[in-house]
Each structure stands twice: as structure tokens, then as C-alpha cells.
Amino acid sequence: MVRTIRINLLAVTLILICIGTVMIYSTSSIYSWERYGDGFFFLKRHVSFVLIGSVFTFFIMLLDYRKLQRYAKPLLVVSFVLLLLVLVPGIGREVSGARRWFRSRYFSFQPSEFANLAVIIYAADFIARKKALIRDFFRGFLPPLCVLAVTALLILLQPDLGTTLALGIVVCVMLFIAGVRFSYLISLLLSSIPVLYLLIFRVPYRRMRILAFLNPWIDPKGSGFQIIQSQIALGSGGFFGVGLGHSKQKLFYLPAAHTDFIFSIIGEELGLLGTIGIIILFMVLVYQGLKIMKHTPDTFGYFLAAGLLLMIVFKAAINIGVSCGVFPTKGLPLPFISYGGSSFIFDMISVGILMNIARTGEYP
Numbered sequence: 001m002v003r004t005i006r007i008n009l010l011a012v013t014l015i016l017i018c019i020g021t022v023m024i025y026s027t028s029s030i031y032s033w034e035r036y037g038d039g040f041f042f043l044k045r046h047v048s049f050v051l052i053g054s055v056f057t058f059f060i061m062l063l064d065y066r067k068l069q070r071y072a073k074p075l076l077v078v079s080f081v082l083l084l085l086v087l088v089p090g091i092g093r094e095v096s097g098a099r100r101w102f103r104s105r106y107f108s109f110q111p112s113e114f115a116n117l118a119v120i121i122y123a124a125d126f127i128a129r130k131k132a133l134i135r136d137f138f139r140g141f142l143p144p145l146c147v148l149a150v151t152a153l154l155i156l157l158q159p160d161l162g163t164t165l166a167l168g169i170v171v172c173v174m175l176f177i178a179g180v181r182f183s184y185l186i187s188l189l190l191s192s193i194p195v196l197y198l199l200i201f202r203v204p205y206r207r208m209r210i211l212a213f214l215n216p217w218i219d220p221k222g223s224g225f226q227i228i229q230s231q232i233a234l235g236s237g238g239f240f241g242v243g244l245g246h247s248k249q250k251l252f253y254l255p256a257a258h259t260d261f262i263f264s265i266i267g268e269e270l271g272l273l274g275t276i277g278i279i280i281l282f283m284v285l286v287y288q289g290l291k292i293m294k295h296t297p298d299t300f301g302y303f304l305a306a307g308l309l310l311m312i313v314f315k316a317a318i319n320i321g322v323s324c325g326v327f328p329t330k331g332l333p334l335p336f337i338s339y340g341g342s343s344f345i346f347d348m349i350s351v352g353i354l355m356n357i358a359r360t361g362e363y364p
Contacts, residue, residue, distance in 0.1 A: 005288050005291050005292055005295070005358050006355050006358045006359060008284070008288050009285065009288040009351065009354060009355060009358070010351075010355065012284045012285045013336060013351050016281055016282075016285075016335070016336035016337055017336050017348075019266075019278070019281075019337060020046075020334075020336055020337035020338065020339075021043070021046060021047070021050065023265065023266055023337065024042055024258050024337075024338075024339045025040070025042075025043040026244060026245050026247070026250070026265070026269065027250045027258040027265045028042040028257070028258035028339065030250065030251060031250070031252070031257070031258070034252075042339055045341075046339050046344075049341050049345055052345055053345040053347075054348070056345060056348065056352065057348045057351065059352075060349055060353055060356060061352050061356050063356065064360065065301060065304065065353055065356040065357050066300065066360070068125075068353075069121075069124075069125045071121075072118075072121050072122045072126075073122065075117075075118040075121055075122070076118045076119065076121075078114075078118070079111065079114050079118035079119070079151070080115075080150065080151070082114060082115070083111050083115055083151070083154035084154065085102075085111075086100065086101070086158065087099055087154075087157055087158070098158055100160055108342070110341070110342035112155050112160055113343055114346070115151055115154075115167075116163070116166075116167050116170075116346070117346055117349065119148065119151050119171060120170065120171070120304065120307035121304060122144070122147060123147075123175070124174070124300050124301075124302075124306075125300060126143060126144050127144075127174065127299065127300075127303045128298070128299040128300035128303065130143075131178065131179075134175070134178045134179050134180055137184060140180065141180050141181070141184050144175060145188070148167070148168060148171050151167065152168060161199055161206065161330075162318070162330040162331060162332050166311065166314050166315065166318070167311075169310075169314060170307055170310045170311050170314060172185055172188070173306075173310055174303055174307050174310070208223035209223060209328045209330075211223065212224040212227060216228045225255075226254065226255055226256070226329055227325055229249055229254040229255075229261075230254060230261050230264040230322075230324075230325070231264075231324075232249060232253075233247065233249035233254055233261075233267060234264055234267040234268065234275070234323065236249070236268050237267045237268040237270065237272065238272070239271050239272045239273065240272075241267070241268065241270040242268060242269060242271075244269050244270065246269060247265050248268075249265065249268055250265050250268075258339045259331075259333055259339050260331050260332070260338065261322075261323055262338050263278065263320050263323040263337075266278060266337075267323070278320075282313070285312070286309065286313055289308075289309035289354060290309070292354055293305045293306055293309070295358065296360075297360065301360065304353065308350040308353060309354070312335050315333065315335050315343075315347075316334060319332050319333060319334040319335075319338070320334070335347045
């Protein structure tokens, strides 16, 4: 039974990666030729990410995931150090006003992706060790909240509000599943509202994103441009699509077509059938992940699987929602499909850990 779950999880992940590889070439070939003089530029880099991710995934599958519990705190400390280093001028690379990457000619790494994994591992370890105290505010709720707050602050300094919100929601859901008092979470939510207001409406570009979300035609050539072009792409595809490679919106109309808005181009080229197919694949992935959680023999593995699955689902839901105009524009990639080094590799590592947990579940 568990072996079948592992095979199904691997199969659906490989299908998503193959679809993503094809669509990355389709969406980026003309742009990469125009910018780099090589129509295969992004495809070749993405294939290298697939190979690197495969190596890490294979390596993590060889280990017993329960060993991660032993290194939960060291991994957390390393993530803090990396998040601090990326803010240092000359070490972290600033792009469009954001300092989120370590970059060289052949290397790019986003430490917030490592921090996501480290915090999820820490939260799963904490819940496993303190399960009996989880309803206590000071001993069960406050410690993981403090860790989350420090991580969130460091990521916000980059600045990256989307990743911060995603990680915060994932950790809070993990704590809720563990049995934290609902009143604590409600209090946290209410106390966060003024902070979110300041972070969104007191920052001009974020405020414009919200206004563009409510009515993109307020600024059709500025903040509303991406949403409008994304919806045009989805609407142009109809039921069957215009055909693979025949998108017009990728011809310099829709920015970030191979990253944040690749779902829109899938809708244009492969139509409603293509987009529904992608959503079904993610639903199958979630279903297999839930079955892994059901068969997990220990508390740490259960909550680690829950956190990793939640992060993948949350990123997919936000990306698809943004493309459809359901959520404000935010640069979260579509897992396994969008072009992106660190995010893609850590998504593959997450699947490797899930398969590792499933394998251990064969021997309770």
C-alpha cells in the first residue's frame, strides 16, 4: 500500500516537472533569444536545476528522515546566518530593490527557501517533543512563535512579504493541527492586522498591487498590467487552447511568463483542459501526501509531512489564484512548473522527504 503511494507521488511529480520543462521552453525561448542570443538559455538552466534537484532528492531519500529531528536547531541557526548574510551589501545580490539572493555567474541561491524548510523541520520537531505542553501558552505556543517571528523579520527585511505570509500560515496550521488553543491563533491573527496594514498600505508598490487587484484598469499600463495580460492569456485559450508554442501573450506582453505567470500561458496554449489538468495533478499530489501522513508511524514525521505538503499546496494555490485574478499579484512560483532555481530545488527536496517518510511507514 505505502509503496504504491510512493510510486504515485513520484509519478505525479515527474509529470508536473516534464510539463514545466516543456512550458518553460515554450514561454521563454523568444525572450531568451532576444535578451541572451540563445533560445535555449532558460531551458538549459532549468534542466541543470532538475539535475541538481534530482541529486538532492535521491540523497535525502537514502537517509532516515528521523535524523533531521536531531539537526532541527542547527539547521535553524544556519538559516538565520544565511538570512543575515544576504542582507549584507557585497554578499547578497540586490535585484529591483530586493536583496534576496546569493548570486554569481553560475550560482544563485535564495536563503529564504532554505529557511522555509528549516522552520518546518523545527516546528515538527518542537511539536513532537512538546506535544503534551502544546496547549500551554508559554511552553507550547510561544517558543515556535518566537522562532517564526525572527525568521519573518529577517525575510521581511529583504523585503519578501509573500514568503513571510506563506511560512506564517503553514506554521500556524501545523500548530493548530497539533492542538494549540484556537484562541491563541485568533489573538495572533488580530494582533497581526495592524502590522499587515502598515506593511501593505504604507508601502507604495504593495498598495498599488492591492488597488490593481481590486480594479486593474485603474492603471492598465502600470500596476494592473500583469493582471490584465494574464487574464487576456487565460481568456484567449478557450477550451482547447491556441496550441503549444502559439501563445501571443508571451511575446513581451506578459512579464515573467516563464516564472510567476506560467499558468496563464498554459491556459492560453493548452486551454481550459490544460489548466484543469494541472489542478488535478496537484490534487492527486495532495491526496498522496495525505495518505503518507495517515501511514506515518511517528509524530515528527506526521507534522513534517504536513508542513511540507502545506507549503507546496499554498504556493500552488497562490500562484494559480494570482494568474486568475483571485489574489493580488505576488511572486510565488508554481511548484515543479515555474522556472526558478532555489524554489524548484527545495520543492523537489520536499518531495524526497515525503517519499522518505512514506518508505519508513512501510516498517512501523
